[in-house]
Amino acid sequence: MNELLLPHEAEVAECVRESPTVFTLRLRFRDSVRHGRYRFAPGQFNMLYLYGVGEVPISIVSDPLDDTLFDHTIRAVGRVTRGLAQLRAGDRLGIRGPYGRGWPLPQAQGRDVMIITGGLGCAPAVSVINYVMRRRENFGELIIMQGVKHADDLIWAERYRRWSTLAHTQVLVAADVGSALWPWHVGHVTDLFARARIDAHKSIVMMCGPEGMMRIAADLLRARGVSESAIWLSMERSMQCAVGHCGHCQIGGKFVCTDGPVFNYAEIRDLLSVRGL
Amino acid sequence: METGFLPRGRFQELLAVLHRSGYRCLGPQVRDGAIVYAAISVAEDLPRGARDHQAAGHYRIEQTASPRYFGWANGPQALKPLVFAPQEVLWRARRQADGGLELHQEMPPAERLAVIGVRACDLAALALQDRHFLGAAGDDPHYAARRAELFLVAVHCSDPSDVCFCVSTGDGPQASSGFDLALCELDSGFIVESGSDRGAVVAAELKLEAVGADARAAAARQADAARTRQHRSLPGRDLRAVLFANLEHPRWGEVAGRCLACGNCTSVCPTCFCHASVETPALDGGASVHARAWDSCFSQGHSYIHGLTVRSDTRTRYRQWLTHKLGSWHGQFGRSGCVGCGRCISWCPVGIDITEEAAAVCTGAADE
Ligand code: SF4
Ligand code: SF4
Ligand code: FES
Numbered sequence: 001m002n003e004l005l006l007p008h009e010a011e012v013a014e015c016v017r018e019s020p021t022v023f024t025l026r027l028r029f030r031d032s033v034r035h036g037r038y039r040f041a042p043g044q045f046n047m048l049y050l051y052g053v054g055e056v057p058i059s060i061v062s063d064p065l066d067d068t069l070f071d072h073t074i075r076a077v078g079r080v081t082r083g084l085a086q087l088r089a090g091d092r093l094g095i096r097g098p099y100g101r102g103w104p105l106p107q108a109q110g111r112d113v114m115i116i117t118g119g120l121g122c123a124p125a126v127s128v129i130n131y132v133m134r135r136r137e138n139f140g141e142l143i144i145m146q147g148v149k150h151a152d153d154l155i156w157a158e159r160y161r162r163w164s165t166l167a168h169t170q171v172l173v174a175a176d177v178g179s180a181l182w183p184w185h186v187g188h189v190t191d192l193f194a195r196a197r198i199d200a201h202k203s204i205v206m207m208c209g210p211e212g213m214m215r216i217a218a219d220l221l222r223a224r225g226v227s228e229s230a231i232w233l234s235m236e237r238s239m240q241c242a243v244g245h246c247g248h249c250q251i252g253g254k255f256v257c258t259d260g261p262v263f264n265y266a267e268i269r270d271l272l273s274v275r276g277l
Numbered sequence: 278m279e280t281g282f283l284p285r286g287r288f289q290e291l292l293a294v295l296h297r298s299g300y301r302c303l304g305p306q307v308r309d310g311a312i313v314y315a316a317i318s319v320a321e322d323l324p325r326g327a328r329d330h331q332a333a334g335h336y337r338i339e340q341t342a343s344p345r346y347f348g349w350a351n352g353p354q355a356l357k358p359l360v361f362a363p364q365e366v367l368w369r370a371r372r373q374a375d376g377g378l379e380l381h382q383e384m385p386p387a388e389r390l391a392v393i394g395v396r397a398c399d400l401a402a403l404a405l406q407d408r409h410f411l412g413a414a415g416d417d418p419h420y421a422a423r424r425a426e427l428f429l430v431a432v433h434c435s436d437p438s439d440v441c442f443c444v445s446t447g448d449g450p451q452a453s454s455g456f457d458l459a460l461c462e463l464d465s466g467f468i469v470e471s472g473s474d475r476g477a478v479v480a481a482e483l484k485l486e487a488v489g490a491d492a493r494a495a496a497a498r499q500a501d502a503a504r505t506r507q508h509r510s511l512p513g514r515d516l517r518a519v520l521f522a523n524l525e526h527p528r529w530g531e532v533a534g535r536c537l538a539c540g541n542c543t544s545v546c547p548t549c550f551c552h553a554s555v556e557t558p559a560l561d562g563g564a565s566v567h568a569r570a571w572d573s574c575f576s577q578g579h580s581y582i583h584g585l586t587v588r589s590d591t592r593t594r595y596r597q598w599l600t601h602k603l604g605s606w607h608g609q610f611g612r613s614g615c616v617g618c619g620r621c622i623s624w625c626p627v628g629i630d631i632t633e634e635a636a637a638v639c640t641g642a643a644d645e
Contacts, residue, residue: 002418006368006382030377051370051378052558052565077583092378094370238582240554244414246569247551248579250597252521253605258414274524276593 007049007094012087019155021076026069042127043102043262047242049094056080057239059123073123099242100261103128112140112202118147118189118209124234125208143170147189151179193220200225208234231265281485284466288320294482300391312352331438334628347462350438355399355547360423364570371564391428397449398618402547409550431456435499440619445510448616450503461496509632512639519639520604528637533592540573542621548614
């Protein structure tokens with residue numbers, strides 16, 4: 001039988017607290033055959049079903065070659081995600097996926113990779129940072145630019161500090177509002193461009209975050225000579241079905257769940273600049 | 278393919294053949310002042326002599342002395358509720374004693390349904406819904422199950438209403454494909470065409486008479502008249518470029534001042550497909566039902582993502598409705614999402630007319 005919309009039982013192997021509101025669920029399907037067959041690409045997402053509450057789309061942050069567990073880093077902001085935050089090892093939930101188009105990682109091989117994120121904890125970018133870090137020799141320079149509203153919003157501060165000490169890696173972090181011991185820039189993430197060592201012809205850029213930020217970043221990149229076709233972004237919209245049927249995720253004529261969530265800048269440029277589309 | 282003539286007095290035989298073939302028949306009836314599809318068993322159930330008067334924000338049925346069963350244009354329903362149910366259970370979750378979760382898909386009851394009196398615009402809309410729900414992303418199992426057993430008896434429109442503009446969209450008033458049988462109603466009876474193998478089987482059982490030259494001439498005159506009496510039209514078939522070039526047109530703000538954002542237009546529109554997930558836990562906590570229900574881009578929740586409503590006002594919601602329906606459908610489905618049925622015009626409580634709004638935005642007509 002065709003079971004397009006049916007979730008499958010999965011189990012929490014571990015729940016990791018990342019910050020007071022952010023947590024990572026490490027999961028496996030209960031059916032080991034299903035688990036063994038499960039494949040995804042960074043930038044894709046699953047629908048997570050919390051019993052009695054409903055479904056949410058969440059990006060997959062673990063490594064596609066790790067076949068023991070798959071991970072979701074989640075911010076508790078709504079009814080379903082606050083409920084998911086209560087889950088403990090051994091608890092069950094429903095999973096269907098993976099869905100959507102992920103990051104263009106095959107095209108990024110051998111090139112400088114620039115990852116730009118803004119706003120609150122951006123899981124789609126985390127998946128690509130993890131991916132590149134594990135295969136560092138396959139890529140050129142790595143530039144990580146991360147903007148947060150408040151210094152306290154930066155989770156994994158320790159990881160950022162460690163990455164910043166690596167060769168061929170530039171880490172630039174900004175907080176709109178700093179704190180006493182904030183070692184990074186105070187201001188907007190787009191201020192960081194002046195310091196980024198961008199080789200326009202070797203770079204591929206992957207961004208996620210608020211649309212206004214991505215638009216400004218894209219303009220700055222274009223001004224630095226980066227071509228549109230080298231700029232990719234992950235869009236966010238309400239997603240209820242994930243299979244292109246429910247209509248909630250539409251932006252212009254695109255279905256973010258199936259055409260995206262990762263888009264090439266040229267595909268989405270004209271839609272990005274219109275408010276309320 | 279034309280198969281013959283069914284005199285008016287023998288219409289009951291069509292219902293009988295369908296019943297014998299295992300179909301439950303739905304046909305037009307007047308209920309609460311409007312034409313709706315409901316179960317019929319005898320020809321007398323049909324709305325003989327009924328005429329609909331439609332205008333912006335207006336729908337009324339008049340009873341006339343005409344012998345015709347199908348001398349009206351349409352009612353608020355098309356085929357949409359029969360295939361894409363207004364509310365449908367998709368699956369159920371059950372919690373076991375050990376904390377395990379059992380997830381079961383629930384399918385609609387299998388039923389062979391024949392619908393009598395389907396309009397050309399309804400067929401065009403159904404073809405679009407087929408493309409959507411049976412499209413690239415995979416077949417929706419619930420839609421597919423309801424769709425598979427549908428037998429469609431179209432009736433060419435002889436009396437389009439005042440709000441119909443299917444000539445302008447290219448979808449009517451004559452049904453040209455997508456039916457099992459199509460009827461052309463004349464005072465004396467029906468010219469029958471079959472459009473599928475199973476339609477041909479039913480037609481063969483009817484032992485139809487030959488179509489006379491008079492009947493054929495009357496049918497042609499009637500089709501011409503139906504075409505020429507339509508006076509509304511859209512400013513073009515593909516408005517995508519011009520709509521997306523006018524996303525900041527002042528008309529969007531102007532129409533938002535009249536629009537109640539009630540969502541009547543999207544629920545009567547035979548092509549709108551938006552739906553929301555609805556989770557209903559049982560009171561004893563042992564089970565939970567996951568359903569979907571029609572949603573509208575006019576609703577507050579439609580574009581909500583944790584803390585942010587992307588389309589926060591009526592201006593951006595009306596713009597979504599029109600730019601999607603008449604614009605971005607072209608990219609998604611290769612044609613406009615409007616089949617010219619006029620329903621959104623009649624059933625709008627304040628009488629907003631999609632053809633007028635499209636013209637105002639697309640032709641740069643004055644926004645006052
Ligand atoms: S937009 Fe209006 S006229 Fe067009 S198909 Fe939908 S309801 Fe009918
Ligand atoms: S977005 Fe609006 S116009 Fe488009 S299908 Fe959904 S309800 Fe209809
Ligand atoms: S999430 Fe339902 S159409 Fe994209």
